[in-house]
Amino acid sequence: MTLADIKKRVYALIEELNPNSEYLTNDEDYKLKINYCIDTKQNELARIKKIRAIDSIEVKMQEQYDLNEEVDQFYKLADLSIKNGDEVVNYDMFGNIFVPENDGTATIKYYKYPKVIKEDTPDTYKFELDQDVLEILPYGVAADLLKADISAQYGQVYANAYNEALNRLDIATTNNQYFISGGIDV
Numbered sequence: 001m002t003l004a005d006i007k008k009r010v011y012a013l014i015e016e017l018n019p020n021s022e023y024l025t026n027d028e029d030y031k032l033k034i035n036y037c038i039d040t041k042q043n044e045l046a047r048i049k050k051i052r053a054i055d056s057i058e059v060k061m062q063e064q065y066d067l068n069e070e071v072d073q074f075y076k077l078a079d080l081s082i083k084n085g086d087e088v089v090n091y092d093m094f095g096n097i098f099v100p101e102n103d104g105t106a107t108i109k110y111y112k113y114p115k116v117i118k119e120d121t122p123d124t125y126k127f128e129l130d131q132d133v134l135e136i137l138p139y140g141v142a143a144d145l146l147k148a149d150i151s152a153q154y155g156q157v158y159a160n161a162y163n164e165a166l167n168r169l170d171i172a173t174t175n176n177q178y179f180i181s182g183g184i185d186v
Helices: 003-013 028-048 131-146 154-168
Strands: 051-059 074-084 087-089 091-094 097-100 104-112
Touching (some): 028 131, 051 074, 097 104
Antiparallel strands (some): 074 104, 091 097
């Protein structure tokens, strides 16, 4: 789904959609706020239903690596392994910082933040969020856009719809399975 698709859904929800307008709406205030509101909500949703990613980096023994600097859009570590040939190498972990005990290739499985949506982000931008989360996103954006309009309280209506949808969101991830070849000596 693209940024334009989300904007169309939001503007349709709040009855401000003008498909003939380059900006999809005639309301100047909404034009200025929409990308900021979408970015805020996509970030919130990415911390609830995480965006999974895998990356690898070459590491050297006893050097310190900060995953916030080494990995693009890093949010939270899921798994880290370091291989040196056929050997899996130990490492010391402190928060998002690790120090390998040997040279090798670190495979980093992590959750990441979505790319930031700025004022000039093109409408062709494709979201990294899962489809079920993208279905919720327009309600949160509509709530943010309308929260200052207290006369009709439409902002609260969309905030309630957003929160109800969040409560029904399936945030479970697939379970990992581990196989050990050669048996275990206990």
